[in-house]
Amino acid sequence: MSTVDNAPRTESPRSKRAVIIATAIDRFGEEGFEHTKWATIADDVGIGQTALYHYFESKVHCLLTIMRLELSNSVERFRAATESAPDSAAALTAAVASAYEASPRDALQRRILQNHMDLLATKRPSKKEEEERLLCRSLVQEIEHNWTGLVQKGIDDGAFRVDDALLTARMLLALVVGVWRWYRPGGEMTLEQITEVMAEAAARLVDSAEVPART
Amino acid sequence: MSTVDNAPRTESPRSKRAVIIATAIDRFGEEGFEHTKWATIADDVGIGQTALYHYFESKVHCLLTIMRLELSNSVERFRAATESAPDSAAALTAAVASAYEASPRDALQRRILQNHMDLLATKRPSKKEEEERLLCRSLVQEIEHNWTGLVQKGIDDGAFRVDDALLTARMLLALVVGVWRWYRPGGEMTLEQITEVMAEAAARLVDSAEVPART
DNA sequence: ATCTAAACTGAATTCGTCTCAGTTTGCTTC
DNA sequence: GAAGCAAACTGAGACGAATTCAGTTTAGAT
Structure with a gap:
């Protein structure tokens, strides 16, 4: 049971899911969920906003x-x-x-x-x-x-x-x-x-x- | 210190502030704050959505x-x-x-x-x-x-x-x-x-x- | 070199919150 | 009983953030 995993049993090596989660934890935890803009997380990770929807609904x-x-x-x-x-x-x-x-x-x-x-x-x-x-x-x-x-x-x-x-x-x-x-x-x-x-x-x-x- | 009061020391008799708060408590408490639409509370109280802004920012x-x-x-x-x-x-x-x-x-x-x-x-x-x-x-x-x-x-x-x-x-x-x-x-x-x-x-x-x- | 699935994108849509520019209501004062 | 006034209210639309759409790019396998 690793720290960061999810549905796909074998995570693709170029997947950014783990990075997104880590960033989201920092932001949501520090500034609060409602206060954090989804777009900010995309920026932090270095991808476009819509790319997030590839990983999360x-x-x-x-x-x-x-x-x-x-x-x-x-x-x-x-x-x-x-x-x-x-x-x-x-x-x-x-x-x-x-x-x-x-x-x-x-x-x-x-x-x-x-x-x-x-x-x-x-x-x-x-x-x-x-x-x-x-x-x-x-x-x-x-x-x-x-x-x-x-x-x-x-x-x-x-x-x-x-x-x-x-x-x-x-x-x-x-x-x-x-x-x-x-x-x-x-x-x-x-x-x-x-x-x-x-x-x-x-x-x-x-x-x-x-x-x-x-x- | 009454249950429901606020800034205006003497509440106008036709104010609906208390009703709004009571309704909001029920809705926010039962269904959650994010899940509750502000408009729903206006409907419950029986006023237009914008009237809420007369009472709350x-x-x-x-x-x-x-x-x-x-x-x-x-x-x-x-x-x-x-x-x-x-x-x-x-x-x-x-x-x-x-x-x-x-x-x-x-x-x-x-x-x-x-x-x-x-x-x-x-x-x-x-x-x-x-x-x-x-x-x-x-x-x-x-x-x-x-x-x-x-x-x-x-x-x-x-x-x-x-x-x-x-x-x-x-x-x-x-x-x-x-x-x-x-x-x-x-x-x-x-x-x-x-x-x-x-x-x-x-x-x-x-x-x-x-x-x-x-x- | 081609194929494929994952990874990604910019433009446009949706939806709820909130602003604006007024109108109505009920009470007070003359 | 009309005028004045502040509180209470309204419909139309602006705004902003999340989300959808219709594709394009990328990296690795064949």
Whole structure:
């Protein structure tokens, strides 16, 4: 599962899809989606405006693709981080930490995702947009499901003392992703610091017997 | 501080501003801002499209106004809820509860606010939009400041065991407002249930000595 | 050298937001 | 009860950004 891929399994070497996505992440993340003109991205990439339609059906289709890629990476990071955890407390810490493994561009991509979640709620008019939207929705569900599973296991273990696993998972997610609203690379806090402090907070939220070790 | 007011201190009796805002909340909240055509709102209200410009400089100006009103109400609810709290733990519970005093339309309004927070980050081209944006920003800051104050007092009391008051306040806010992403009136959980469970979660998050009493 | 599919282009279209140049409405004041 | 006035409103059209159309160019395979 690479960072930037899409429908065509084998990407043509002269394809600019990856460049377009990277540029769009920078622009959408920095200046906002609505505020960014589609034409600007074409200029940045160095192609005509209409060439963009060779790769994406619409500006929103590009946005949804960016969101879907991020969700898909997120699922993968969660899996990789939690699979070898010895116990529930460690799994929680690892899951939280996996959310903050991010390059500056990843941070932008996650901000974009957070800021446009509402797009996933309503049907899209065009074929490919709707396709990406549904993919996003099922990935969101998968993420919720994975976190719920983690919490449930902790409850069963006796490690976490909360009632409702799904609700707790949603709380943890809100807590974890909320960071992307204010985090800026080079800001007051580094991602390492954030990771530590959020892991502790998550542990308290589930009323974990064991608070994660300081790094 | 009424639910729907604006610049003109004394609203003309034949003004439709309040109706427009209510309609816009319903539409923007239900179908999304981008997806809602400005003309639709004019139709719903029963006026011509251009009449809207008598009240708002633009569609975004209307959106920002809705957000500003919600933020302003939120500040007021927080104040009213916490002023008479006997101790920090009670203040936290009251603050959380105040976030969920909401009619169905209020719920939509808070969803709109959450979904468009990113608008507050970048400068607006037109006069009134920018004015509302700056108001929104200072209200957001005020809210953060109020929550930070609450947490700091708890720390000083010895009631809460966390390090960073501002960061904790942000966590609490993320936790609390995250609910509006999934809450639906008539859904699996009522606002009363949400209030209780979120108050407990908030208490655990600050590592409060005292967990709030069950209702 | 030819063929093909991907990559690309400039010109024109569409569609929603917004401006303009006024008109109507209801209240106040004489 | 007519004149004056500001708020409320309107239809016609301008504007700007996304998108479509009708092709042309390019790079690599045969």
